[in-house]
Every structure is written in structure tokens, then in C-alpha cells.
Amino acid sequence: MELTDIKKELEEIEKNINDFKISLNLDTKKERISELDNMMLDPNFWTDTDKSTKLTLESKSLKKEILEFEELISLLEHTKDLIEYLKLENDSEIFNELLEYKKELANKEKNFTLRLLFSEKYDKNNSIFEIHSGAGGSDATDCAEILLKMYERFFQKQGLNYKFINYQSGDICGIKSVTLKVEGEFSYGLLKGEKGVHRFIRISPFDPSGKRHTSFCSVDVIPEFSDEEITFDIPQDELKIDTYRAGGAGGQHVNTTDSAVRITHIPTSITVQSQSERSQLINKETALKELKSRLYRKQLEEKEQEINKIRGEQKAISWGSQIRTYVFTPYTSVKDHRTNHEVSTIDKVMNGEIFDFIESYLHYNYENKIKS
Numbered sequence: 001m002e003l004t005d006i007k008k009e010l011e012e013i014e015k016n017i018n019d020f021k022i023s024l025n026l027d028t029k030k031e032r033i034s035e036l037d038n039m040m041l042d043p044n045f046w047t048d049t050d051k052s053t054k055l056t057l058e059s060k061s062l063k064k065e066i067l068e069f070e071e072l073i074s075l076l077e078h079t080k081d082l083i084e085y086l087k088l089e090n091d092s093e094i095f096n097e098l099l100e101y102k103k104e105l106a107n108k109e110k111n112f113t114l115r116l117l118f119s120e121k122y123d124k125n126n127s128i129f130e131i132h133s134g135a136g137g138s139d140a141t142d143c144a145e146i147l148l149k150m151y152e153r154f155f156q157k158q159g160l161n162y163k164f165i166n167y168q169s170g171d172i173c174g175i176k177s178v179t180l181k182v183e184g185e186f187s188y189g190l191l192k193g194e195k196g197v198h199r200f201i202r203i204s205p206f207d208p209s210g211k212r213h214t215s216f217c218s219v220d221v222i223p224e225f226s227d228e229e230i231t232f233d234i235p236q237d238e239l240k241i242d243t244y245r246a247g248g249a250g251g252q253h254v255n256t257t258d259s260a261v262r263i264t265h266i267p268t269s270i271t272v273q274s275q276s277e278r279s280q281l282i283n284k285e286t287a288l289k290e291l292k293s294r295l296y297r298k299q300l301e302e303k304e305q306e307i308n309k310i311r312g313e314q315k316a317i318s319w320g321s322q323i324r325t326y327v328f329t330p331y332t333s334v335k336d337h338r339t340n341h342e343v344s345t346i347d348k349v350m351n352g353e354i355f356d357f358i359e360s361y362l363h364y365n366y367e368n369k370i371k372s
Helices: 003-024 026-040 043-047 049-088 092-116 137-158 187-194 280-311 346-350 355-371
Strands: 127-133 161-169 175-183 196-203 212-223 239-244 260-265 270-274 322-327 333-336
Touching: 003 026, 003 049, 003 092, 026 049, 043 049, 049 092, 127 137, 127 187, 137 161, 137 175, 137 196, 137 212, 137 346, 137 355, 161 270, 161 280, 175 187, 187 212, 187 355, 212 280, 260 280, 270 280, 322 346, 333 346, 333 355
Parallel strands: 196 322
Antiparallel strands: 127 175, 127 212, 161 175, 196 212, 239 260, 260 270, 322 333
């Protein structure tokens, strides 16, 4: 690679970094960090655990974003200094050092670009993640479990924490439905594009004739809203609360008490369940929090639909729409039908390597926002 080529690449990176600086609104974020630091000095700050945890994570995220941007600036300046030196003296060691710094800078700039794609209001929130098996008996419930394992491996690779809120086993194998709470930086931003129908094409292990079967699973993802975001209360007479005996993931650790809780919101028929804890009270609080998040999302979606009517726009309903197909035979392929991103390495995808699908969706979603 020639020095002139490196200079051109750096000019493009510098242009992107300058764009970052405008969109980041650094002064406002630094003021917010200062405000949060002052709040943490208050002895009463830590009495409300949920609130203090949320604000601490916000501070940590803002500081990380600013630090990463400052590292980008520092790398860029050092790389430019090396170029100036090489203009005066042809030194192979310095040139190799320049190549290494340029590579590191390009990688960090790419990662930072991805971070900026998490620009929607609730992208930083934790998420409530659901998988439901479709029609098809054991084949469908088995595919739902395969999908769950894929996501569990992805969560682990991304450093996301997750816990089971509800787990309903299939009649013979697999799962009918599962609900998880997924916590971590940009949890909802990463997972929001997974919402929709996932199609599996494979030789069914439950069919003695060895025929190919098509099975469907649906995924739903909603942000977990904080108490500050949800300001309404649900009247008790709108709730139907049932308790039942809970079973753990895979059927283990079946409790001997009726600790699991099912809550139905009567006006909307929205139902949530929680069996993650042995305490009925804690399960009830968890289920109520999820119900509030679902009702709040419903309000937001209704407002968005009203706005779209005014604009004269029609948007495809994502729930129930097929977004991705996993083909196991006669060839191997995984294809996203929105972005057309496709790979043949299905084993890697099943091992949780789906970040490229998520990244392509984030770019697709961002470009569509700009167009609209």
C-alpha cells in the first residue's frame, strides 16, 4: 500500500470522525455526566436500588462513549504524525507502525459507526425477549429450542446477561414458549430486528420417512421500560391474577408451591407469566412490570399508527412477517429476507454467530429512517 492511498483512507476516516463529533453532542453528554456524578454523592442516592442502578449504567455508558471517541481522536492524530514523519524520511519500521495504527483506527471507527446506529429512543434499554413455536407439533417445538440455544450463545458472546421469566415445555420435546429478560448495553437495540417469524427447513427427526419439513417460530422483542418512562397505574379491577405450580427451564426444579403467576389485562387480553423465582410475590412484581411494558408499547404503537395515518403512510406489520429462513438440507443457508444478507455456514449461525445479520439490519433500518 502506498502512502498516498493511506492518506486518502485517513481523510475519509477523519471526515467520519468529524461527523461523529456533530451528532454526538458531546457538551450535553458531559453536562449529563457531571449531573449524574453529583447525584451519586448524595447519601440517599443508593436507597432506591432500581433507580440508582439505572443511573449508574447511564453514567457508565456515557463515559464509555466519550472515552472511545477520545481514543479515536488520539489514534487519528498519532497516525497523521507518522505520515508527516514519513514525508521527511523513508523508514520501513515507521511505515509498518503506520499500517498497524491505521488498521486499529479503521476497526475502532467501524465499531463506533455501529454504536451510532443505536440512535432510537429505547435502544439502550434492557429487553424482554420471547420465542413461540408455531404449528407443527414436536418439529416446531424442537426448532423453537434450537432457536433459543442460538440466541443464548449470542447473548454470551455479546456479554449480555439473561434470565428466564417463563418457560413452557413442549408436549414431547423442545419448547412451546419462553420469555427472557436480557440485560446489557444496547440490549434492545441489538435484538429489536429479530422480531418476526423464523422459518426452518430440515429433515425432521420425528418423521420416519425422512421427508423435509418446514417449521415456524415467532420472536417478539420489547424494551423493558423504567418506572420513570411508565407513569400510569393499572386499576386492580382490570387484572385477572392466577397462580400455578412452576417448572424450571427444561422441566427441572419443579416447585412444590404455587409460586408461578399469570396476569391477564382484561381490557386488552394481554397475558404475561413469571415463574423465575420461588417467591410468588417477586414473580407477581416481575409479571406486572412486563405487563406495564407491553401496555406502554401498545400505547406507543397506537400513537405511531395515528401519525402514519396523518402522513398517509402504510407500514408493514412486523409481527407475523417472515424475516429469516434457516435451511439445513439439501444445502445449508441462512437468509434474512429484509436485508438479503445470506450465509451458507449454518453451523456457525446456530453457534450464535449472528452479529453480521444484526449489523446488516441496523444499517437497513437506519437507511430506511433516512429515506422516510
